[in-house]
Amino acid sequence: xxxxxxxxxxxxxxxxxxxxxxxxxxxxxxxxxxxxxxxxxxxxxxxxxxxxxxxxxxxxxxxxxxxxxxxxxxxxxxxxxxxxxxxxxxxxxxxxxxxxxxxxxxxxxxxxxxxxxxxxxxxxxxxxxxxxxxxxxxxxxxxxxxxxxxxxxxxxxxxxxxxxxxxxxxxxxxxxxxxxxxxxxxxxxxxxxxxxxxxxxxxxxxxxxxxxxxxxxxxxxxxxxxxxxxxxxxxxxxxxxxxxxxxxxxxxxxxxxxxxxxxxxxxxxxxxxxxxxxxxxxxxxxxxxxxxxxx
Numbered sequence: 001x002x003x004x005x006x007x008x009x010x011x012x013x014x015x016x017x018x019x020x021x022x023x024x025x026x027x028x029x030x031x032x033x034x035x036x037x038x039x040x041x042x043x044x045x046x047x048x049x050x051x052x053x054x055x056x057x058x059x060x061x062x063x064x065x066x067x068x069x070x071x072x073x074x075x076x077x078x079x080x081x082x083x084x085x086x087x088x089x090x091x092x093x094x095x096x097x098x099x100x101x102x103x104x105x106x107x108x109x110x111x112x113x114x115x116x117x118x119x120x121x122x123x124x125x126x127x128x129x130x131x132x133x134x135x136x137x138x139x140x141x142x143x144x145x146x147x148x149x150x151x152x153x154x155x156x157x158x159x160x161x162x163x164x165x166x167x168x169x170x171x172x173x174x175x176x177x178x179x180x181x182x183x184x185x186x187x188x189x190x191x192x193x194x195x196x197x198x199x200x201x202x203x204x205x206x207x208x209x210x211x212x213x214x215x216x217x218x219x220x221x222x223x224x225x226x227x228x229x230x231x232x233x234x235x236x237x238x239x240x241x242x243x244x245x246x247x248x249x250x251x252x253x254x255x256x257x258x259x260x261x262x263x264x265x266x267x268x269x270x271x272x273x274x275x276x277x278x279x280x281x282x283x284x285x286x287x288x289x290x291x292x293x294x295x
Contacts, residue, residue, distance in 0.1 A: 015239055016071040016079040018216040022203035023069070030067070054090070058116045060109060061086040069200055070216070070223065074161045074192055076171040076180055077240050081156050085140075087112070092144035100143050102151035103173065107137030115139035126269075134267055155264050159272075165190030168272050172261040178240065179257035180230040183276045186295075188224040217241065228276075228295075229254070 011027045013019045041061065048054050065073040066080040073080055085104055088096070114121055121135045136155075142148065153174045160166040167190055171180040195201050207214045214220075217239055229245040231254050244250045265273040274280040274288035277295040281287055 014067070014069075014079065016077075016217060017067075017069050018200065018204055018214055020200075020203055020207075020215050022199040026069070026198060026200045056090060058090075058113070059086070059088040060112065062106060062109070064106075068195060068198070070195070070204060071218075073195070074158065074165065074167075076156050076158050076169050078173075078178070078234065078238070087140050087144060089116070089141065089144050092141065094145050095143075095147075100147055102143055102148045103154040104140060104143075104151065105137065105154050105156065107155075108140050109137070111135055111137045111139045112141060115141050129269070131269070133269075136264070136268055153260070155261070157270070161192045165192050168275070170261055170265060170270070170272065172257050172264065173234075174257060174260065176233055176235040177253055177257060178230075178232045178234055179245075179254070179261060181258075181261060182226050182228055182230065183272055185226055185228040185276075189226060229258075231257070 011024050011031065013024060013027060017023050017027065045054075045059075048057055062085050063083040066075070066082050067073065069079075071077060071079045075081075083106075111121070123132055125132055138151075143151070153172065156171045156173075157169070159168045166184070167187070168183045169180055170183075171178065173179075191201070204214055204216065204220065206212075208220045218241065227243055227245060230240070230243050231245040231247075231250060232240040232242065233244060234240065245254055262273065264270075271280055277293060278288040278290055281289050
C-alpha cells in the first residue's frame with residue numbers, strides 16, 4: 001500500500017512542518033511507512049492469537065522519538081516528543097478502545113513491566129555512587145482501569161542524536177506550561193545527517209538561501225539560535241513560538257518549573273545538573289562549582 005500522487009495534495013501537513021510539495025512528498029512516504037508498520041503489528045498480534053497467548057500477554061507499543069522533520073525528532077518541543085503509547089492488558093479490559101489524557105513517557109515502560117510481573121524494583125547502586133538508583137517512572141497499569149487525575153507532569157532529556165550534533169536540553173511539562181533548558185544555547189542547534197539530506201530540509205535550505213517563502217512557522221535562524229530558557233503556555237500557544245521566560249508576569253511559573261526540573265536532574269544523577277555556568281564536582285561541597293564564564 002502506498003499513497004499515490006493523486007492523494008499527495010490530500011496529505012495532512014502538521015502545523016510545524018513546511019507546507020510545500022517537498023514536505024508533502026516526505027509525509028506521503030512517512031504515512032506509507034506507518035501503514036506498513038500497522039500491517040506488521042497486525043501480523044504479530046495474529047501470531048499471538050494462533051500461539052494461544054492472546055489472553056496472557058501485555059502489549060506495549062511506542063516509538064523512540066517524534067516525527068523526523070524540522071522541529072520534530074531531536075527537539076524537546078511537543079512536536080519532537082509526541083510519540084504513540086498504546087498499552088493493552090487482557091486482565092484490564094475496562095478501558096479497551098479508550099484514550100487517556102494522562103502525561104506519560106518511555107520512563108514508564110520499565111515500572112509497567114515490573115508491575116505486570118509483580119516484581120519489585122531491586123535496590124542497587126552504580127559503582128562509586130552512594131545513592132541508590134531510583135525508578136522515576138510509574139506503572140501505566142492503573143490507567144487501564146480508570147483515568148488518572150494527577151498525571152500532569154512529565155520530564156524529557158536530550159543530549160545528542162549523533163556524536164556531531166551535541167546539544168544538551170532538559171525539559172519539564174507541567175499541565176499547560178512547558179519549560180526547556182538549552183544548556184548550549186550560544187551555539188547553533190545542530191542538524192542530524194539523515195534529516196539534512198531529506199527533501200523537506202533541503203527544500204527549506206534552498207528556499208532560505210534564495211529568499212523565497214519557506215511556508216514554515218519559523219525561520220531557520222530562529223530554529224538554529226535559541227534562548228537558554230524557553231517557557232510556553234501550550235493552551236494558547238500549541239506551536240510553542242511565544243517564549244514567556246522573560247515575561248515578568250510568568251516569573252512564578254518559571255521559578256517553580258526551574259526548581260522542579262533541577263530536583264529531577266539531581267534525583268536522576270544528571271551530569272548536566274550544574275551546567276552551563278557551573279560544573280559538577282561530586283566530591284566537593286557544594287557540588288556545583290562556578291566557572292565564571294559569564295553565562
